Amino acid sequence: MPNTMRKTTTRKSASKAPKAQQHIGIVKNDPYLQPYEDAIRGRHDHALWKLGQLTQGGKQTLAEFASGYEYYGLHKTEKGWAFREWAPNATDIYLVGDFNGWKEKAAYRCKRIQGTGNWELLLDEDKMKHGDLYKMHVHWNGGEGERIPAWCQRVVQDDETKIFSAQVWNPAKPYKWRRKRFKANKSPLLIYECHIGMAQDAEKVGTYTEFKDNVLPRIVKDGYNAIQIMAIQEHPYYGSFGYHVSSFFAASSRFGTPEELKALIDEAHRNGIAVIMDIVHSHAVKNEIEGLGNLAGDPNQYFYPGDRHEHPAWDSLCFDYGKDDVIHFLLSNCKFWLNEYHFDGFRFDGVTSMLYYSHGLGEAFTNYGDYFNGHEDDNAICYLTLANKLIHEVNPNAITIAEEVSGMPGLAAKFEDGGYGFDYRMAMNIPDFWIKTIKEKRDEDWKPSSIFWEVKNRRVDEKTISYCESHDQALVGDKTIIFRLIDADMYWHFRKGDENENVRRGIALHKMIRLVTASTINGGYLNFMGNEFGHPEWIDFPREGNGWSYKYARRQWDLVDNHDLCYHYLGDFDKAMLEVIKSEKDFNSTPVTEIWHNDGDQVLAFMRGEIIFVFNFSPTHSFTDYGFLVPKGGYEVVLDTDAKSFGGNGFNDDSMVHFTNFDPLYAKDGKEWLQLYLPARTALALRLKHEDEEKQNNEQNKTKSH
Template sequence: METPTFIKNDPWLKPFEHAIKKRIKHYQTTLADINRIFGNLYQMAGGYDYYGLHDIGDAYRLREWAPNATQLFLIGDFSKWLCDKRYEFEKKDNGNWEVLIPKSVIKHGDLFKLHMFWQGGDGLRLPSHINRVVQDEKTKIFSAQVWQPQEKYKWDDQGFIPQVNPLLIYEGHVGMSSEEEKVNTFSEFKDKVLPRIIKAGYTTIQLMAIQEHPYYGSFGYHVSNYFAVSSRFGTPEELKDLINEAHKNGIAVIMDIVHSHAVKNREEGLAFFDGTVYQYFHDGPRGEHPAWDSKCFNYGKMEVLQFLLSNCRYWIEEFHFDGFRFDGVTSMLYTHHGLEYSFSSYSDYYNGTEDTDAMTYLTLANQLIHHINPHAISVAEDMSGLPGLASAVQDGGLGFDYRLSMGVPDFWIKMIKEYSDEHWNVGQIFHELSQHRYGEKTISYAESHDQALVGDKTIIFRLVDKEMYDKMDLASESLIIDRGLALHKMIRLATLSTAYGGYLNFMGNEFGHPEWIDFPREGNNWSYKYARRQWGLMDNSELKFKYLAAFDKAMIEKAKTDFLLDNMPCYGVNINESDQLMCFKRGRFYFIFNWSPSNSYTDYGIFTDAGKYRIILSTDNSKFGGYANVDESLTYFAERMPFNSDQYQLKLYIPARTAFVMERLPTKRVH
């Protein structure tokens, strides 16, 4: 096997070439087995057409894979919820079971379950591939539901192609997107939140908690039913309508998909489905996730690969999702799940703890996704920094389009919590934000939903704390609020302007959403107070939240039209730690940050190319709550450096806690 391209790009990987080639060989062997058994990868991923409940004309057919089962019944109102021989499954080959139910017996909207028997026991189960699960409001019990509406949903998003240059992600949770203390719906999100996203300028929505999950407070990460749209937010058709409307407005929709683990619930989920712990998951301790209290898939089983790959194909083809953000990838990549691992050297990636089966699954998933839709987007949530994760499959990588730059939000929290901004090291800031693996695109972000979960705080709340409650009105004066607004804008601009591929924002954080996120639970008396979005804060013209929203919109627009196009390299120009002055360039754009809380600089020299410049974005603009100390109407001319006529500089006034972006203007040609 030839040396993979991503190793050639990084000579430090050469000592681990054998381990990397072993992983690639495992993928190639598995793919060859799939082609031999199923014909090709796409056909193999059609499992949801074979399994699950399907309309076959005058009856419904339901198939299940349950190799340990000895007897299987369909139960519901039609059988008085008892086992009836008329609705018993017939055992087929390879652990499969099948039952045909006349349409005179069940219809659209009816509830049902499986009653499964195995040697020494039995239990109620929900079908593994069911596309609709509902919860009884009184008993809180989940049941499968026949969901076969007479009219198929009619799409009108033909020809839609996502905008990925750059990829600007608005991370959203439908349930907590309402201002009211309730669970919001797909339809309400489409009517009330989608227009806000369109106005804000983001190009992609990342939807959380789509797959059915028994516990709302899990944020959707303890999945029970992989093919079912969470019914607490509405119907499958309402989700399709949301995606269709987003596409019509030029916005892609990707799904936060959870294939890294599964909920332990037995009656609702896959755990102990056919009376064994090892049907879908690893046997023994390896099947238990020590940190998440959940089950770990066995990616080495062909049936599990088919289940998960089929799930990918299902969400793309049935719901027109434009791709996925794969959750918990670090946990999948290593048998130790990345727990208490620093990943401080390359040997931490290649020490025998790699889960080669999981790596093969992710490679197959990426190949499948991009086969179905060449414009699909795949993002890996990985904090380990595995080399090749976001390299193409043909280059020896795992095939993700992007990795999340998970160290960036952790870095900002550390800076805010542990150091006063008088002691922020601008060299460290630039290094942390601009380090990206060559050839692998990343999604940078200052904070996502993770950073605001209960026990934590949003960035703005960390910066201003209790002052937020009574000093955010326009009439109030507060140095704490002024500092918080200034740093909030600078942190976001620094994060986005150093991004290499894309940027992410969690809904509401663009205008400085206060406090934290906490879902209803016993500990808060089942309150929705912190599981909602207070859009009214941004809409209120008498509050300063509007300034942050206005800056975010302007920043996003400039990123789309100017300085994030084509992933231009990021070069440090002036990184002066004593002055806390940070300047870098990308193409014809220069980014100037004065992190000093007290020192403003007059006629500060910034190395530039020859030419004339203008300011295209400033955190100090009065529209963004600034002091308007920077004159944005001026044209700035680069001057030759004294004693060095080959170098040029701009002499700038750079106020404290201010950042601005300058563009070198095109020079007129002389004919």
């Protein structure tokens, strides 16, 4: 019967010309992808197949599938306590802890659920209490050891022994959310990347509460509408910046309690701030006692076997995205943070490492063929696609951002178009461009055409998060933009009145670099904590090499607060810059329209909506009556990098309205000449004034004159 059906279908299709297959969305948008359309469709179909398998052909939703955290781990029930763990290689599991003297006792022995790799223990309410420390004592053929449960939601470290343990967490008064529903403002998304522990002035580990009380108000005042928090998932080594995760469902206790983290997120929401979590699903710490490295005698339970087991550059373990149980673990992890803590989305770390068997190491990625030559991990691609579908199913307004350096096409395109479904991708080319430019080019050789091309270098169907520098550029071994520009003079000549030429140059370029980057975004803009005001110190976490010092693992807010120093100039400019961007309705969707560039003059001008941005990158040449053709009317200055309030010279009179001059050659296009004074190494933003505004201003001026 099946063979007959196939033959009949073949004869019918041969009787008329086959219908041409429509190109999938990302190929429609980029014809250069046509040679790779089969591979693109193959990845798309793989995700559809896996989605059908996990949801049992649609009998359940992906969100219902990704509910493992409600089953596994330790939970308080009406009858007492329920503990479950997936450990197929174990032969015996006991819970040991404060409640039984850390000894194996029959009452705390788990039972294997027949026909599965799951273990379960049901206990009466009096068998453990809130605050008790515990671990699993796992036995397997040939060995045994204490382990922290993979699904546990609370892990703490002993101050003296430094040993980590799981902790029973069932407070008498669970946190009550004041703002239960929140919708992130993405037009545009202005992200303040931050780290809880190093956010305080004091030389110590900061807390969730201190961040809420001391730092969050600064972020609100500065005008950002999102924070991206690093190092939330529990990690044994503080200096790993949170990237060597051990307990994926536990919020790091070194910063405080779950309730304190929830209070921070709640307060952010009450102030209109979205909270994005830096999530690490690209690898895991190798530790066996604290982590997943050898949970029950099988080092490959969660991770790839053989040559793909360890990450060659990160000294960590690589998840096996081909296992349904691993996908279940990771998808459940995404849903957990959204539901339990009300995070508004995720920035996925290390996506490049996930996409390729090589982890992207040593590869140039110079043409499209490099993304479709068979060295891609289809399992990881499928997982990322499903993760995006799940996250937006749980919260349709959620934000997902991919940290990806190779330029994989379709990463931030819609799933329906053959993409992987991220909302944004990090524009990682931009900070690399600025570092290379500052390091290798004289100021006289900065070309506006190259700058303009680089800050707009993105795929038409993918939104990006633009940034000049993130935490990556602030770490020991690298340099922030301000330090590359000024170096040691920051320590000796950053007091007002004592600035030398090197400091004045650095302050001017720091503002211009940020403005040209932020004003050309198509999705969002990101800044790392303190970089907005030119924080002078690099980040160096406590380690043996620095005597376990916290001196450089903090932020010196007193510098920007001290108006005798120059730091506040940069911080004030950053705030004013964001205000200008937010003042233009639907800034993201307004096209970036080039008006003029001249590499010889080092001048660039472009328009977004009713705002004109003009840059003179020349270090020595100022121009009088420099003209551009723009829509006719009057233009008022809304931002001037050279304003004295931002540490400039104040060469322009920013109270003037600049009116265009008629030219009959361009009258039919509605264009006239706008002529401006452009001091060297400065930038202006000007907004078109409407006639009713001009009339109102004229009437006010008349009233004042009388």
